[in-house]
Every structure is written in C-alpha cells, then in structure tokens.
Amino acid sequence: MKKTVLRCLTVLVVLLIPVVINVLVSIPVLERCSYPVVGRPIDWLYFWASYLGTIASFVMIFYTAKSLRQNQRQLAEMKRQWNEEHRARLVFSLADKEGDIVLKVSNVGKEAARDVNLKFSEAFIDSLFVQYIRDVYVGLKDKSFTVGAGEDKFFILSSNWGNNGVTQFCLTKEEVRSAEFIEWLNSHRSMxxxxxxxxxxxxxxxxxxxTLKIEDYFFGSLIVRDDLTNAVIAIRKGLVQGNDQYSTIQKSLDIIAMILKQNQEDRLRHP
Known part of the structure; x- marks a missing residue:
C-alpha cells in the first residue's frame, strides 16, 4: 500500500514540475528585489527544461551502470555455480582390490581432474618396507596424472590379512611373504x-x-569392500569351487541337458 502511494506521488510531482516552473517564471519581479535576468521568461522555461532533462539523463546513466554491475555479478555467480556443479571432485579412501590394500583415488565429479599431484609425508614413506611400493609413493610428488569423470585409480599399500604365500615385485626383484605384510598392517593400523x-x-x-588411517577402513581381518568388489568375489567363488570340480554353472547346464535328453527319450518311447 505504501509503495503504491509513493509511486502515485512521484508521478504527480513529475507532472506538476513544468506547471510550477511556468508559474514561477511568469510572476513579475519587483524592481527593488530584482536581480539581473538574461533573456525572456520563455528562455528561462527552456533552460529549466534542458537542465532537468540533463539531471534526469545523469540519473538514468547512474541506474543503468548500477544495473549492469548487478547483471555482471549475477552472471559471474551463475558461472561460478555452474563450474562448482560440473567440476572434478576427488575422494580418497583405502580399499581392498583383488587381495591388495590400496589407496583409492576416485573422481566423483562431472569433469576430469587434471594435473593431479600428490606428496606424501616422510613418516608414511619411511614406514613402507617394500622398495617397489616406496618408490611409487616417492615418485608421485614429481609426477602428475589425470583421473577421468567417474574413474578410479589405485596405488598399492600392502597385501591384505587374508593372503597367503609370496608376493613378487619384478621391477625391484623383491619377494615379500604374506606374514611380513600382516605384520606391517597390524603395526600401522593407526598411523x-x-x-x-x-x-x-x-x-x-x-x-x-x-589424512587416512587403516583402522578407519579395515577392522581386524575383516575386509570392507564396495558392492562391485563383493559381487566379483561372489561370482568368482560361485564359478570355481576347486581344481577337480565342475563350476557351479557347468553343473547346472549338465543337469538341464540331462533333463532335456530324458524328456526327449520319453517322448520317443511313448509317442
């Protein structure tokens, strides 16, 4: 209500200004109170019209410039929001990958993460007892890599608690027994x-x-895996049960074939 009244008063004042000016310039000036006036009253009327018009132009220029600045700020904010929504986002975690405990670098954003550079603390690097693994983490500080949108990259830390036997690293010609990995994992849980x-x-x-800790992702000998890893392991266990046994799928196919053959023989015997 107040805004409507204010707008009406503004329009009324704008319409009355020329009338008031015309009345003022039409009043005869007494000689005692007179002051030098250049030109005729009509000239003064023209002067005031052009003067007010110039002021109005400056006001319009001011508000136009202000509006342009606001539009620029809005466009900059929209661009920032778009970039923030579509940019790359890296998430770091520890995971089990085919029997190895790895540092998992995941890009959950919508664009590729480029020039990724990682520098690990000296305390962590010094704790790595396998030369090959240590060289990998030392070399990362002098290298950069790219992680595509929705892509994962893995860097080995150790074999997990459930592995048996010996792990071989060809480049450094190292052979590490699972007991050494287990000892390292147990002694560095909270590091x-x-x-x-x-x-x-x-x-x-x-x-x-x-800052990551092994104990935040693994509990004793329990390996915490993602859904995809669990699915792959379940398929692997279902397909192969032993060296001298058929796979579960093959057994099912053999049973189906036997049933079909039996049905066919029954139809031949009893047409």
Whole structure:
C-alpha cells in the first residue's frame, strides 16, 4: 500500500514540475528585489527544461551502470555455480582390490581432474618396507596424472590379512611373504597416512590435504569392500569351487541337458 502511494506521488510531482516552473517564471519581479535576468521568461522555461532533462539523463546513466554491475555479478555467480556443479571432485579412501590394500583415488565429479599431484609425508614413506611400493609413493610428488569423470585409480599399500604365500615385485626383484605384510598392517593400523597436493578443473586449481588411517577402513581381518568388489568375489567363488570340480554353472547346464535328453527319450518311447 505504501509503495503504491509513493509511486502515485512521484508521478504527480513529475507532472506538476513544468506547471510550477511556468508559474514561477511568469510572476513579475519587483524592481527593488530584482536581480539581473538574461533573456525572456520563455528562455528561462527552456533552460529549466534542458537542465532537468540533463539531471534526469545523469540519473538514468547512474541506474543503468548500477544495473549492469548487478547483471555482471549475477552472471559471474551463475558461472561460478555452474563450474562448482560440473567440476572434478576427488575422494580418497583405502580399499581392498583383488587381495591388495590400496589407496583409492576416485573422481566423483562431472569433469576430469587434471594435473593431479600428490606428496606424501616422510613418516608414511619411511614406514613402507617394500622398495617397489616406496618408490611409487616417492615418485608421485614429481609426477602428475589425470583421473577421468567417474574413474578410479589405485596405488598399492600392502597385501591384505587374508593372503597367503609370496608376493613378487619384478621391477625391484623383491619377494615379500604374506606374514611380513600382516605384520606391517597390524603395526600401522593407526598411523596417519598424510598427503597433500593439488589438481586442476575448469582452469581452477584445487588443493588436497588428506589424512587416512587403516583402522578407519579395515577392522581386524575383516575386509570392507564396495558392492562391485563383493559381487566379483561372489561370482568368482560361485564359478570355481576347486581344481577337480565342475563350476557351479557347468553343473547346472549338465543337469538341464540331462533333463532335456530324458524328456526327449520319453517322448520317443511313448509317442
């Protein structure tokens, strides 16, 4: 209600200004109170019209410039929101991958993470007793890599508690027994795996500062796996049960074939 009244008063004042000016310039000026006036009253009327018009133009320019600045800020904010929504987002975790405990680097964003650089703490690197694994983590600080949208990359830490036998690393010609991995895992459960770095997305650079612990992802000998890993392991267990046994699927196919053959023989005997 107040805004409507204010608008009506503004329109009324704008309409009355020329009338008031015309009345003022039409009043005869007494000689005692007179002051030098250049031109005729009509000239003064023209002057005031152009003067007010100039002021109105400056006001319009001011509000136009203000509106343009607001539009620029809105466009910049929309661009920032779009970039934030579509940029790469890296998530770091520890996972079990085919019997190895690995550092998992996942890009859950919608764009590729480029120029990914990771630098691990010296305490963590010094704790790694396998030369090959240590070289991998040392080399990461001088290298950069890309993680595509929805892609995962893995860096081995150790074999898990359930592995038996010997793990061979061809490049460094090392052979590590599972007992050594188990000892390392048990003694480094609560050790902070600290690393920092950066990556690039949409010409913006994002920093990385992470601290992971083995005990946050694994509990004793229980391996916490994602759904895909569990599915693959379940399929593998279902397909192969032993060296001298048929696979479960093959057994099912043999049974189906035997039933079909029996039905066919029965139809031949009793047409």
């Amino acid at each position: 902070p795996i600290e690393f920092s770095g950066s990556y690039r997305s949409h010409n913006e650079v994002y920093s990385i500062n992470e």
